[in-house]
Amino acid sequence: MIDKQFKKEAFKESVKENVKFLYRKKLEEATQEQIFQAVCYTVKDVIIDNWLETQNAYKEQDPKTVYYMSMEFLMGRALGNNLINLTAYKEVKEALDELGLDLNVIEDQEPDPALGNGGLGRLAACFLDSLATLNYSAYGCGIRYRYGMFKQQIKDGYQIEVPDNWLKNGYPFELRRPEYAKEVHFGGYVDVEYDPATGSNKFVHKGYQAVKAVPFDMPIVGYNNKIVNTLRIWDAEPIVDFELDSFDKGDYKKAVEQENLARNIVEVLYPNDNHMAGKELRLKQQYFFVSASLQAAIAKYKKNHKDIMKLHEKVTFQMNDTHPTVAVAELMRILMDEEGLGWDDAWSVTTKCVAYTNHTIMAEALEKWPVELFSRLLPRVYQIIEEINRRFVLEIQEKYPGNYDKIKKMAILYDGQVKMAHLAIVAGYSVNGVAKLHTEILKKQELKDFYEMMPEKFNNKTNGITQRRFLLHGNQLLADWVTDHIGPEWITDLSQISKLKVYVDDEKAQQEFMNIKYQNKVRLAKYILEHNGVEVNPRSIFDVQVKRLHEYKRQLLNILHVIYLYDQIKKHPEMDFYPRTFIFGAKASAGYARAKKIIKLINSVADVVNNDASIEGKLKVVFIENYRVSNAEMIFAAADVSEQISTASKEASGTGNMKFMLNGAPTLGTMDGANVEIVDEVGKENAFIFGLSADEVINYENNGGYDPRVIYNTDDEIRQVLTELVNGTFSSDTELFRDLYNSLLNQNGGERADQYFILADFRSYAAAQKKVEEAYKDEKGWARMAMLNTACAGKFTSDRTIQEYVDDIWHLDKVYIK
Ligand code: NTF
Structure with a gap:
């Protein structure tokens, strides 16, 4: 790197200088936000030189x-990412340490x-x-x-x-x-x-x-x-x-x-x-x-x-x-x-x-x-x-x-x-x-x-996605572990990550890999406690769906399944059940009423489930507020299961699916978008695939849809779940979720009943979820599967796409x- 700046002493001097001329303050007097600005200006100074050189090279060539x-x-x-790409992250972290400053805290100042x-x-x-x-x-x-x-x-x-x-x-x-x-x-x-x-x-x-x-x-x-x-x-x-x-x-x-x-x-x-x-x-x-x-x-x-x-x-x-x-x-x-x-x-x-x-x-x-x-x-x-x-x-x-x-x-x-x-x-x-x-x-x-x-x-x-942000920056523990095992080439050539395959049956490697996952789960659990006031067990399965809230992405299917599990645990308290934490994060467009109602439903279910002592903490539901790029990096690193459950044919690609995979979370999903290619790479035995195919969905659509009433009338457990939307289980206002209930069962104007095939896919989703639980109980088997997901993610770098x-x-x- 440009020596002038990232020699530690010079870096420290520059930060102090910047605090002085920007704010007329000494370092000790500056706020974290002011220090953030000062650090950025120091980093920018280096970037500007390279920026000029690049533009000159472009002019010449x-x-x-x-x-x-x-x-x-x-x-x-930008700050953390720029440091990563300047290969100066660790030096700068040390330099700031020596000034008594914490780079993580400084990074957190950035909007x-x-x-x-x-x-x-x-x-x-x-x-x-x-x-x-x-x-x-x-x-x-x-x-x-x-x-x-x-x-x-x-x-x-x-x-x-x-x-x-x-x-x-x-x-x-x-x-x-x-x-x-x-x-x-x-x-x-x-x-x-x-x-x-x-x-x-x-x-x-x-x-x-x-x-x-x-x-x-x-x-x-x-x-x-x-x-x-x-x-x-x-x-x-x-x-x-x-x-x-x-x-x-x-x-x-x-x-x-x-x-x-x-x-x-x-x-x-x-x-x-x-x-x-x-x-x-x-x-x-x-x-x-x-x-x-x-x-x-x-x-x-x-x-x-x-x-x-x-x-x-x-x-x-x-x-x-x-x-x-x-x-x-x-x-x-x-x-x-x-x-x-x-x-x-x-x-x-x-x-x-x-x-x-x-x-x-x-x-x-x-x-x-x-x-x-x-x-x-x-x-x-x-x-x-x-x-x-x-x-x-x-x-x-x-x-x-x-x-x-x-x-x-x-x-x-x-x-x-x-x-x-x-x-x-x-x-x-x-x-x-x-x-x-x-x-x-x-x-x-x-x-x-x-x-x-x-x-x-x-x-x-x-x-594709950039591994520099979504592994090197977002999951530094795993990034270091990968580099220790296969060298640093994966950072610019992600196909190299397949070299990890030789370790998937190595018990020591499995333990290290899962231990890193555990530490990332502890980090996320801490964030959830601080931001949601909910205590979650980092030993439970972290089952995660983070993406925009949209009916076709079917967060509703996920939360209905949570209700189904809740009913099961209540009905059969003796039943063997591996503790699960269902984590959601999603913004709904401000004008999208039904999407907002689904957020409300998730939070209402969370309230009931998280506070029901009788289920002994087997089930937790967390809605992470203000899902965005910065907390996404931490969430992918901590996920055990990647929920990619769109109605087949509707999700053009998805890119979150790739970020989870790279961080060692198997996909629980439909054969939609890039899920299909993820399964091609990792093998269907290392993913949990369910639901109608795109062809089947398109076929129904071209022929007037399907009839969810048949399922409703014949499947008692599904009917029970739907009934709980409108019988006061999750809200004393029984009309609160009526629109969601109706959307699944009744045609409405030009909109078909259950136009996203939630009931059609419910049973096969529940079965896939059951398989997740069984697979997770097999510790070694799970470690192997998680590692294979990371090792097979090479194709999904945006470097390949570009x-x-x-x-x-x-x-x-x-x-x-x-
Ligand atoms: C989105 N499209 C798709 O819904 C995702 O599946 C895909 O991964 C991303 O694009 C990136 O290709 C849109 O947001 C839009 F604008 F086209 F609707």
Whole structure:
């Protein structure tokens, strides 16, 4: 590492200096938060040197660059991760020790930059880590939300959303870059003007409101390679001194409107996971960061390249789901209206520069904008989409003459809506899903018509996670143990972790491995006691489901099964039962009433079960408040069982499943998303698989669903569990959980009864859970299984995923820093 900083003495001096000049204090007088800031500035000082060097190397070597465009980057805390990737964590910990400071406490001062909802945003963050570590030139492009994901409080069992003012004390790692500000235009109208220079008409956008987009850069530190890439997130400011058209001069009302527009646009992240809000402000956010990012990328390209027709040789834009797909039309606009290309040239460049990743088949997540809204907010961009659509419809007609059904299903504009996925597929040079099964479902079902027409675009890129955060940082005991046994290569080459396989039958290794798990469980138990006031037994099985709360993820199935176990223990107190702790963590979107009710149910069941002395602590239920990246790291490290129980076909990939696996927790799950590939790697004897297959679910769905009443009427124990939702067992208000009860048994409007097949899968889930218990009782067998999960997790590093994106889609060049 750069000696100047991470020589311990120099580091200590620098921290003291920073405390002095930032706060006019001595170290002893500073708060932990102030010390956190001071430490960050010391670390940033090192990072800045590498950052400069990296950018110089990029300038000299001129590699192709990927711009990863995403509404969400769920970064988690930076300090610990930066130290890990600078390979300075242990030295810094020691240096701070010598100052009488505790690095863990200092790390805990950092707010989680939570500029994302769940898997999609965390994936983007893992990708940036891998891109930098693999020596690729990359930008993350996003929004600097003033408020990221809300903080969750639980009051009386209910979720309360509290705004998360993560910028309150200033964020030490970010850098404001006003010199790269760009203007973004909304509203107004399009005029046609004769251009004497070309002798043809041109389109001119007038009467718009303008916002200034100001970039903030965050360093993305590669692991031990001196590469520092950039996450560029855009802030909005009103334009004060812009030159009003003479027409507009002195338009006070407009100035105020522009001020408000700027203030609102980056105010808050929409807290929806797998669900489209459909709000005008959301579309403004999308266009805002996409336009600013594209303008910046093109300006950068033009600095040292003359021919805009060769843009694709140096630049590629990856669109993370449909959220940034307005990029297609915005790039066309810039190329035509600002760079002077004609339609065909602009289209040729655009379609070589943009690629699209699909992350869901959930119908309610598909982005469709009303034409009225879209054309009013983005009149010129809309006009371009109309033309893209017109030409595409002609292509459909040529390929399928007279087949109007194809037009209906594939057009970009249809039924008064702009279909963003269609726009992305038509223009994109690559369309990928995020796990094998998901990509197959896209090809055979959701995007069948597109796959038939343009099969060469479709490919799979199974998701991955970064082992640097989710093992090296989050589970330091296990990380050290792994390194002791197989060396440190796994840190940048996770396939090496398979070398652990030779130890799975070694009793000493088994004991060490399980002892580390135990210590991590003790750490989590302490956290739970401090944060929930619940005492849990670290010798019990830690059975964990942490992820966003969504009906398709079926936390309801999990808690209904807990109720079932509770009934069993009450009925048969003599029954042999291995103690279990069921741990949940989940945020529900603020407007998702049923999801919030499931949180309430989990907490109500916890209240009854945890306080029932008659079951002698055999069963505990814990809902961890405010699940987020920082506590996730600790939770994965402590898990015995990984609950991945989505209705088959609904979870595109999942990435939590991979984090559990890496930390030695076998999967209890359905054959959905990347679970399928996890089972391929570890073997089905080392996982607990249950439930309907994706094909079976899709089959039911295409044929009107199934009838949960049959199960309800014939299975006494299931009926008992459901009855307890409405008979006062868990709430004196018997109506409190009526909607959950009804959702399982009654059709409601367009919604089928039990549309997520909870009762259909209940028995096979309970049987799989029984197998978990039996397997856990066999200590050696369990240790072996847990170790095999870690040893077989090599495929699921985001380094592998990124290398596949590079090989098949982006074609980037590696850059090395001397
Ligand atoms: C999510 N999609 C999927 O639901 C997860 O299965 C997947 O692991 C992640 O993406 C990352 O690929 C979304 O959040 C969205 F936005 F597409 F709905």
